[in-house]
Amino acid sequence: MPLSEFSLITRFFRQKKVNNPFTQLGIGDDCALLSIPEGYSLAVTTDTMVENVHFFADADPEQLGHKLLAVNLSDLASMGAKPVSVMLALTLPHIDKNWLSAFSKGFLALAEQYSVDLIGGDTTSGPLTLTVQAMGLVPKNKALLRSAAKPGDFIYVTGFLGDAGLGLKIKQGYPCKKPHLALERFNKPNPQVAAGMELIEVAAACIDISDGLASDLGHILEQSSVGACLDWDALPLSGSVVDYINETGDWTMPLTAGDDYELCFTISEDKALTLTGSYTKIGVIEESLGLRLSKAGIIQPFSNRGYEHFS
Amino acid sequence: MPLSEFSLITRFFRQKKVNNPFTQLGIGDDCALLSIPEGYSLAVTTDTMVENVHFFADADPEQLGHKLLAVNLSDLASMGAKPVSVMLALTLPHIDKNWLSAFSKGFLALAEQYSVDLIGGDTTSGPLTLTVQAMGLVPKNKALLRSAAKPGDFIYVTGFLGDAGLGLKIKQGYPCKKPHLALERFNKPNPQVAAGMELIEVAAACIDISDGLASDLGHILEQSSVGACLDWDALPLSGSVVDYINETGDWTMPLTAGDDYELCFTISEDKALTLTGSYTKIGVIEESLGLRLSKAGIIQPFSNRGYEHFS
Numbered sequence: 001m002p003l004s005e006f007s008l009i010t011r012f013f014r015q016k017k018v019n020n021p022f023t024q025l026g027i028g029d030d031c032a033l034l035s036i037p038e039g040y041s042l043a044v045t046t047d048t049m050v051e052n053v054h055f056f057a058d059a060d061p062e063q064l065g066h067k068l069l070a071v072n073l074s075d076l077a078s079m080g081a082k083p084v085s086v087m088l089a090l091t092l093p094h095i096d097k098n099w100l101s102a103f104s105k106g107f108l109a110l111a112e113q114y115s116v117d118l119i120g121g122d123t124t125s126g127p128l129t130l131t132v133q134a135m136g137l138v139p140k141n142k143a144l145l146r147s148a149a150k151p152g153d154f155i156y157v158t159g160f161l162g163d164a165g166l167g168l169k170i171k172q173g174y175p176c177k178k179p180h181l182a183l184e185r186f187n188k189p190n191p192q193v194a195a196g197m198e199l200i201e202v203a204a205a206c207i208d209i210s211d212g213l214a215s216d217l218g219h220i221l222e223q224s225s226v227g228a229c230l231d232w233d234a235l236p237l238s239g240s241v242v243d244y245i246n247e248t249g250d251w252t253m254p255l256t257a258g259d260d261y262e263l264c265f266t267i268s269e270d271k272a273l274t275l276t277g278s279y280t281k282i283g284v285i286e287e288s289l290g291l292r293l294s295k296a297g298i299i300q301p302f303s304n305r306g307y308e309h310f311s
Numbered sequence: 312m313p314l315s316e317f318s319l320i321t322r323f324f325r326q327k328k329v330n331n332p333f334t335q336l337g338i339g340d341d342c343a344l345l346s347i348p349e350g351y352s353l354a355v356t357t358d359t360m361v362e363n364v365h366f367f368a369d370a371d372p373e374q375l376g377h378k379l380l381a382v383n384l385s386d387l388a389s390m391g392a393k394p395v396s397v398m399l400a401l402t403l404p405h406i407d408k409n410w411l412s413a414f415s416k417g418f419l420a421l422a423e424q425y426s427v428d429l430i431g432g433d434t435t436s437g438p439l440t441l442t443v444q445a446m447g448l449v450p451k452n453k454a455l456l457r458s459a460a461k462p463g464d465f466i467y468v469t470g471f472l473g474d475a476g477l478g479l480k481i482k483q484g485y486p487c488k489k490p491h492l493a494l495e496r497f498n499k500p501n502p503q504v505a506a507g508m509e510l511i512e513v514a515a516a517c518i519d520i521s522d523g524l525a526s527d528l529g530h531i532l533e534q535s536s537v538g539a540c541l542d543w544d545a546l547p548l549s550g551s552v553v554d555y556i557n558e559t560g561d562w563t564m565p566l567t568a569g570d571d572y573e574l575c576f577t578i579s580e581d582k583a584l585t586l587t588g589s590y591t592k593i594g595v596i597e598e599s600l601g602l603r604l605s606k607a608g609i610i611q612p613f614s615n616r617g618y619e620h621f622s
Contacts, residue, residue: 024352028534029457030386030519031354033449036347041335043342044430046398046444050437075341087357089400089442119355126361127438131400133357138344146340208341223339 008095008123012104013088019115022084022137032119034085040137045075051128056171061099063187064130065106071210072134073114073191074261078208079143080200081136083114083193088121091129114193144199144206144265149224153204153266155283156275158195160185161213162241165257169244178240189261195277199265202274206265212256214302217264218291230255230283230302232295255293255302319406319434323415324399330426333395333448343430345396351448356386362439367482372410374498375441376417382521383445384425384502385572389519390454391511392447394425394504399432402440425504455510455517455576460535464515464577466594467586469506471496472524473552476568480555489551500572506588510576513585517576523567525613528575529602541566541594541613543606566604566613 014027025033036042049068051057069086076083088107092100111118116134167186170179192208199206205220213230221228235254237245245251266285267275286292293302325338336344347353360379362368380397387394399418403411422429427445478497481490503519510517516531524541532539546565548556556562577596578586597603604613 025454025456030389031356031392031447031454033390033454034353034355035451036353038349042345042347042353044345044396044398044444044446045342046400046431046433046442048400048402048433048435048440048442050402050435050440053435053437078341079344081342085355087355087444089357089359089444091359091361091440120357122357122359122442124359124361124364126364126440129359129361129402129437129440131357131359131433131442133355133398133400133444135355136342140346143336143342143344145336 012100013108013118013121015108015111015118019112019117020084023117023119026117026119032085034119034135036137039140041140041143043076043079043081043136043138043143044133045072046131046133047072047075048129048131060187061102062106065103066110066188068130068132069107069110070189070191070261072132073193074189074208074210076134076136077191077193077196078206078263079138080196080206081138081143082197083116083134083136085117085119085135086111087133088118089131090121090123091126092123093126093128139200142200144196144203146205146207146220147223149205149220149226149266149285150268151226151285151287153268153285154272154281155217155228155230155264155266155285156279156281157209157213157236157262157264158192158279159262160236160238161260161262162254162257163238164189164259165253166241166244168257168259174244176240176244181238182240186259189259191261192263195263198277199263202271203265203267206263209260209262209264211258213264214255214291220264220266221289221291227286227289227291228283229286229292229294229299232293234280234282236280323411324419324429324432326419326422326429330423330428331395334428334430337428337430343396345430345446347448350451352451352454354387354390354392354447354449354454355444356383357442357444358383358386359440359442371498372413373417376414377421377499379441379443380418380421381500381502382572383443384504385500385519385521387445387447388502388504388507389517389574390449391507391517392449392454393508394427394445394447396428396430396446397422398444399429400442401432401434402437403434404437404439450511453511455507455514457516457518457531458534460516460531460537460577460596461579462537462596462598464579464596465583465592466528466539466541466575466577466596467590467592468520468524468547468573468575469503469590470573471547471549472571472573473565473568474549475500475570476564477552477555479568479570485555487551487555492549493551497570500570502572503574506574509588510574513582514576514578517574520571520573520575522569524575525566525602531575531577532600532602538597538600538602539594540597540603540605540610543604545591545593547591
């Protein structure tokens with residue numbers, strides 16, 4: 001029996017219950033309807049993943065479902081928003097029930113974890129392309145913006161840097177002795193939603209590290225009209241990443257590799273004293289434009305950029 | 312010089328000004344921020360168009376930009392929502408500046424017409440796939456739903472039926488004597504935004520005709536648990552569509568062809584008296600389930616469905 005568009009959505013993507021009180025109308029009409037509480041703004045973001053560009057053709061579909069949602073929730077996290085709803089636009093070359101079942105399992109499990117409602121979408125036939133639009137709530141005029149960094153701010157990151165980059169190298173053949181954590185970080189990143197919501201009261205600028213720390217911090221610098229100096233020796237690196245650097249000499253990898261989905265934020269010196277989460281100070285915002293790197297006591301300009309499409 | 316993702320968006324898609332007061336933050340950060348006025352719900356929809364599935368590889372990019380936005384605004388129109396913001400996810404095989412320039416011209420001209428802000432998006436490399444998410448405002452608890460049709464309601468449509476279907480036939484080689492209007496309707500549909508906003512006070516159920524009248528009315532019937540009888544002789548048909556039917560005998564085309572983007576709505580008999588726009592009554596909602604068609608005095612079940620992906 002052919003699966004119609006509607007039964008496809010019903011069968012694989014309809015959630016058991018409405019998870020949050022902001023969904024007035026979910027899947028099944030021309031539009032979904034959201035109720036936005038007074039005193040909040042709606043934060044909206046979209047990210048696309050394309051086969052053979054963002055993921056390998058043999059990618060595990062359950063991990064892919066998780067990752068597609070995670071990268072979108074990560075954008076909400078970087079503004080300090082609480083995720084509430086997502087739309088899913090699926091372009092599929094054919095109907096593979098096993099693939100769809102696993103993909104939706106990974107997607108909906110992460111949605112459930114954050115009480116996010118899948119409120120609508122579109123399914124079309126064509127080359128495998130996955131687009132999510134995610135929506136979240138943020139108290140009015142409190143969102144963490146790229147443009148809010150000030151000279152003297154400290155620069156912090158959540159978690160560790162470069163593990164996802166190492167995961168990609170492992171997928172490409174690098175012989176890592178302890179590959180599990182790096183592969184897990186590459187395949188199944190965790191969006192830093194709780195950190196973003198905690199930081200909204202104290203941080204200045206914030207961005208998620210999707211294209212690499214140097215590139216993403218670069219957006220903060222550009223939009224805040226400031227510069228920065230990073231301390232390479234302060235970067236939070238896992239044992240596997242340290243081993244990788246020692247073996248290959250590729251010490252820029254944690255600065256340039258994408259897919260970490262940690263947050264990079266700036267915060268004034270006095271507010272930094274109030275931080276309670278496990279954040280690592282990695283540098284300072286300066287008036288002088290551009291990005292500099294301090295490594296083994298030597299300060300040099302650093303211009304390596306992360307991955308950019310078409311460039 | 313390679314065009315980075317950011318400069319691509321800046322160069323081709325940044326609008327000259329913020330068009331509406333609901334945009335707090337537009338393109339350039341991890342998320343856009345929207346302010347939703349009290350007493351309103353946010354209506355959200357997404358539609359994808361894929362090369363060689365929804366449009367021909369040689370499609371005029373300016374018309375394509377218009378149509379991509381139009382089909383999304385049409386979904387907002389069917390709920391009675393006022394469009395305010397859109398996100399654009401573009402997957403492009405390569406950077407073709409002429410194509411992008413024309414595509415964005417068509418897209419932004421229609422956005423301007425409705426004071427819609429392009430507030431964000433994503434550009435990725437891959438097979439040509441275009442996804443829009445559109446957002447609109449609708450007074451709380453006033454949205455026109457598919458599930459609100461009642462036995463005795465009259466069934467109306469806006470505009471004419473089958474012109475876009477005829478346009479597709481012309482593209483496929485049908486020798487139409489007056490092809491201009493049909494091709495215009497196929498290539499550059501007008502979303503019925505004003506009609507939707509007018510109907511919100513009087514109509515019961517509403518849907519936009521994207522997959523064909525029979526198929527889309529079928530969604531109203533299913534979700535309202537009712538049936539309907541359509542009067543074929545009352546269908547609003549253009550001269551070219553009448554000629555096509557006379558020449559080919561294909562009288563079901565206006566009922567089954569997609570891409571019209573007119574609205575089909577139901578309305579109680581007394582409220583129908585208050586209608587002032589140019590709407591055409593084409594049938595009546597009945598208790599008995601299923602869709603029936605009255606043609607030349609004979610009533611028969613009608614089960615032809617419009618285009619469905621994968622079916």
